[in-house]
Amino acid sequence: MQGLPPNTPYKRNARPEFWQLSMRCCQLAGSVDVAFFFIFLFLDSPILAWINVISVTMYVCAYRAFKRRRNLLAFRLIQTEVLVHVGLGTVLIGWDSGFHYYLLMFVPALFVTMQARSAWILAACLWSYYAGLHVLMWYIEPLQPIPSNALLGVNIFNLTVVFFMFSYLALFYVITVTRAHNSLSQMATTDSLTGLLNRRQMIALTEKLLARHNRRPTNLTLMLMDIDHFKQINDRHGHDVGDRVLTAVSRLFQSLMREQDFIGRWGGEEFLAVLPDTNLEQAAETAERIRNTIQAMRLDSADTKVGVTLSIGITQYRAEEALSTAIARADLALYKGKSAGRNRVEAVQA
Incomplete structure (x- = not known):
């Protein structure tokens, strides 16, 4: 990544393919928030609808930051959006909305983009945030509850999005490992100048x-x-x-x-x-x-x-x-x- 100070916890050698994947996930997340805007307008929850407008704006900014190779800024924008959005969504309509699923997406991202020690520290913080929200919702009622059928629909929607994104990450991992294996195999068996067998x-x-x-x-x-x-x-x-x-x-x-x-x-x-x-x-x-x-x-x-x-x-x-x-x-x-x-x-x- 460009422009990082020497003591940054972020990996300088994070694979370019990961940032390309992050750009695609950024587009997908923005599209999901556009869909949520209309869903919550339909459910007569204007506060939740306008929260998604802010979210879409943040994803647009993150995407532009990725395009300019300001990957750290883009990642922080996405982190902020997800953490705040998950917290607000959970407190407003309840734990059963499934917004907390999105927090799990950060686990692989942390270990790809950061040094191991920093990643473990932030993973522990992420777990605390996740568990804290879960415990909180045992003691308080949702501030803007929606009908149970609608709540189930939101949960299934969130689960589907996260399931798809995890599948995409798994596919990315398999493709990356396969390419790396093929590249190493070729390097081990061929002459770098002529392309003939070594x-x-x-x-x-x-x-x-x-x-x-x-x-x-x-x-x-x-x-x-x-x-x-x-x-x-x-x-x-x-x-x-x-x-x-x-x-x-x-x-x-x-x-x-x-x-x-x-x-x-x-x-x-x-x-x-x-x-x-x-x-x-x-x-x-x-x-x-x-x-x-x-x-x-x-x-x-x-x-x-x-x-x-x-x-x-x-x-x-x-x-x-x-x-x-x-x-x-x-x-x-x-x-x-x-x-x-x-x-x-x-x-x-x-």
């Missing part, structure tokens, strides 16, 4: 594939690829261009590989691809197609165009061998290609 995920997926392969052997080929003279690209054109090269090359990899293949950034400018159900000859054809496509690629940089080439080493996996052994063999093929002048495909037999 080294750890490549090893994990390949080990699973090898376990199936060892039970039911098929052709399986590993392809290790390295961008030629990548350090010179960084030195001559800058690391920003180097990052663009890595990103562009990675996109081409993804477009040229089959759906059942998977490829990841193995480290720096080096990439590893695993091709199931592919023999050495088929892999060599794929590697040549990739090499030619990369060679034809050009990236704009200042007043020049940057071109890159690719050296590729391929090998076929041998049943029951360690993954590291197969990768070392692909690395040997890659080294032979580099030694022979780069921009070429070399294969080493299993």
